[in-house]
Amino acid sequence: xxxxxxxxxxxxxxxxxxxxxxxxxxxxxxxxxxxxxxxxxxxxxxxxxxxxxxxxxxxxxxxxxxxxxxxxxxxxxxxxxxxxxxxxxxxxxxxxxxxxxxxxxxxxxxxxxxxxxxxxx
DNA sequence: CGGCTGACGACCT
DNA sequence: GAGGTCGCCAGCC
Numbered sequence: 752x753x754x755x756x757x758x759x760x761x762x763x764x765x766x767x768x769x770x771x772x773x774x775x776x777x778x779x780x781x782x783x784x785x786x787x788x789x790x791x792x793x794x795x796x797x798x799x800x801x802x803x804x805x806x807x808x809x810x811x812x813x814x815x816x817x818x819x820x821x822x823x824x825x826x827x828x829x830x831x832x833x834x835x836x837x838x839x840x841x842x843x844x845x846x847x848x849x850x851x852x853x854x855x856x857x858x859x860x861x862x863x864x865x866x867x868x869x870x871x872x
Numbered sequence: 873c874g875g876c877t878g879a880c881g882a883c884c885t
Numbered sequence: 886g887a888g889g890t891c892g893c894c895a896g897c898c
């Protein structure tokens with residue numbers, strides 16, 4: 752499929768401040784709610800950069816502890832760390848503390864109901 | 873200046 | 886459901 756600006760948005764408006772723009776959006780997700788990587792990308796007006804949102808959160812510095820990275824999951828409502836137990840357990844515990852339950856397959860229960868609607872920023 | 877390598881998502885077989 | 890393709894970008898060799 753060729754690149755379609757109508758569908759994917761402009762190519763190169765993701766600049767240096769991209770990581771920080773991602774963090775700003777993620778900060779808006781309230782306790783007890785969830786958003787997807789794609790939701791965060793969409794709130795930035797860049798629907799096609801869900802992957803970069805994941806990379807931005809992977810690069811989140813420790814000192815930015817006001818960014819609730821654990822409230823961001825994939826489009827199927829699953830944690831994205833299944834496989835390596837450390838990060839997975841970390842995220843699972845943080846969500847559990849907010850009253851969010853995860854089934855044995857890493858899927859959030861009531862995912863669609865908990866999903867927070869991020870307005871474009 | 874290459875060439876990796878990452879927490880994704882939509883779409884197709 | 887499982888597997889592959891492609892689009893996306895920053896940072897670090």
